[in-house]
Amino acid sequence: MPLNKAEREWLKKTRGQKNADGYFLCTEEGCRHPRTTFKKNPFADEFRIPDVD
Helix, strand or coil, rough: CECCHHHHHHHHHHHHHCCCCCCCEEECCCCCCHHHHHHHHCCCCCCCCCCCC
């Protein structure tokens, strides 16, 4: 599922991403890891995007 606006802003702010439009949210139960279409975990450390609506 594509990130919503609040999730994109959170990812840019906390990870220093200039553009977070290419990221998706893993929707498996309890996961919420950001991912790209090609990499399941594009970051070296694992983290979850909190509910930021």
